[in-house]
Amino acid sequence: MAEEKPRAQIEIINNNEMVPSDPINMAVLQSPPTSTPGSPTQGMSEPTNHNTTGEQYEIEGLGPDSLEVMASHARLVEIGDMFQGMTKVEALCLRQNYIQRIEGFEDCGEVTDLDLYDNRLTKMEGLAAMTKLTVLDLSFNGIRKIENLESLVNLEKLFLISNKITTIENLSTLTKLKYLELGSNRIRKIENLDSLQNLEQLFVGRNKITHIEGISCLPKLRVLSIQSNRIVDLEGLEDNVDLEELYMSHNGLYELKGLDSLTNLTTLDVAANRIARLSNIKHLTKLEEFWFNGNQLEEWKDVELLPYESKTLQTVYMEGNPISKDVNYRRKLMLTVPSLRQIDATLCA
Incomplete structure (x- = not known):
């Protein structure tokens, strides 16, 4: 029996009303051709369905009044101008796709929650206009450096689980940050947290840390996880x-x-x-x-x-x-x- 593949999950909310899911009014997914026997994707079992064809679903129903967009497992490879003119959107969930670059968010200044969990990102970029972000999830990507977060002064929760980060850095402007998750990276030292005076929860499990240090500057810290280190x-x-x-x-x-x-x-x-x-x-x-x-x-x-x-x-x-x-x-x-x-x-x- 063939293994069931992850299904695309698409929801668009306009003016607090979700687009109906009937065939006429729903945000339509135009599916690319399925794999054929013997193709690179045939018979593979993975957390996400790798898009070797480079094709992606087209998401219809997006508009200037869209408030929330959820597009998981939609085989998105690039964002392009998909969100151009969407000045009212407040939440974007694009997890478990194949997105390689953060881009196209110049008009999304009202977004407070951005989820790019499990994509193919290698760099933190393209976030400058999203100054109202309070939650950012870039977990399960290939990011090597924490950078380009200077404008996210309202950020409260940052998730960077399972990347390739070696150094905790460039967080000095995130003074409202309360929750920081850096588990499963390549970090050897807890450092550069001095400005995070409101940090309440810090997770650095599954890294290469040998000493508890660099946290005496966190007066509000309530939860600390340093599991699976050295x-x-x-x-x-x-x-x-x-x-x-x-x-x-x-x-x-x-x-x-x-x-x-x-x-x-x-x-x-x-x-x-x-x-x-x-x-x-x-x-x-x-x-x-x-x-x-x-x-x-x-x-x-x-x-x-x-x-x-x-x-x-x-x-x-x-x-x-x-x-x-x-x-x-x-x-x-x-x-x-x-x-x-x-x-x-x-x-x-």
Whole structure:
């Protein structure tokens, strides 16, 4: 049975009314010829349907009154003058196409949300006119450098997941930025974030970072994720006293040190490290979730060092540690931490 290919998803909203989907009034897709047996695309199974013919769907129904355009899996190769004269459009979703260049947005100064996730972009460009952007998603492309964002002074969320970025740079004008996602790149150092005084959430998982640094300048940081990097200690967090969620799984941690000032933590994830002793966490009296699975804890007496007296701790993950082989593992945890509602993936009875 042939595998079902992703279907094009096209929606156009004009003056808050979506174009009807009947054959007469809908935004029509003119499909290019389908692949024939033996062609380069025949039988391929990929996240996006690579357009080897260079042809693309034609999107009809666009006009000066269009407010939102969603064109996913539409085989778009270039933007060209598609959005010329569309001065009222506020949201553009062009994800999972084959677009190679950001262009043609000169008239789109009212756009607040631009989604170019999973295309073939290699450069950040063509965004100067979009000064009202609050959300920009350029994830899953081939971008090598953060650049040409100077005019996006209203940006609040920036997604650059799974590109080829090596350096955090050129963000100084994004003073309203609250959410920055740089996971799955080639970054070796956290740096150049000084101007992001309103940043609340920072994600740099799956990079090549060896030290926690460059974040003491972020007074409003609440969520920090540095999963799957090369970090061996937790030094460098002492100034981030408002931190509520810290994700440090899949690193090379040997011990829990450097958490003294993080008394507002509600979630701590240090799973899949090399930690053999529980220490320096009893003062975390607001902790609700503690992820410690896949470590090397052997001593039951260390479990008593969990901040159980505050009665806020509700979820712990301890599977994959030597203590989890104890037949009374769950019972002992529940007796030690009576507030628990979930142990590993199972709710407490």
